[in-house]
Amino acid sequence: MRAHPVRRTALTCAATVTVTVLALSLKPHHQPVGTLPPTTAPAPSSSAGAGGASSGVRTVTGPTVQTRYGxxxxxLTLDGSRITAARAVQSPGGDPRSRQINASAVPALIKETVQAxxxxxxxxSGATYTSEGYIGSLQSALDQARA
Known part of the structure; x- marks a missing residue:
């Protein structure tokens, strides 16, 4: 009768060790913020116009998206149809916690924009509202640029 609880304890310990090892072996999706490229771009040499989506360096600004936190x-700065830089003209920052969250979230979103x-x-993670607002404004800016 006593062997059964011991077996259960051994299995529980083995499962805990397995889950811990798996969790520690996961790699973060985003690179550390310290490796981000500069978020400013050279001044655009032309604006979007008769040349269409594939001509010259230009800047396109998406609409302001209201989120729960701001x-x-x-x-975007584009060279032809290639995104060369992105920046958040506005991001939630009405309170210290929002500023702290967005200090790392916005650069990560900018870096991913240029890569993607x-x-x-x-x-x-932890900046869902900012991410969703950023993606919405980004998509609108891309739509404008490609129109």
Missing amino acids: PVQVE QSAHLDTV
């Missing part, structure tokens, strides 16, 4: 707005060359981004 507004988010994205500005689209609005198909992962949301940043």
Whole structure:
């Protein structure tokens, strides 16, 4: 009768060790914030116009998206159809916690924008509202640029 609880304890310990090892072996999706490229871009040499989506360097600004914690707005710099830079013109910052969260979330979103060359981004954990607002403004800016 006593062998059964011991067996259960051994299995529980083995499962705990397995889960811990698996959790520790996971790699973060995003690289550390310290490795982010600069978020400013050279001044655009032309604006979007008769040349269409594939001509010259230009800047396109998406609409302001209101989130639960404040507004988010994205500005893109494109060279032809390639995104060369992105920046958050506005991001939630009405309280210290929002400023803290967005100090790392916004640079991660910017870096992912330039890498992905689209609005198909992962949301940043802990900054879901900012991520969703950013992606919405980004998609609108891309739509404007490609119109």
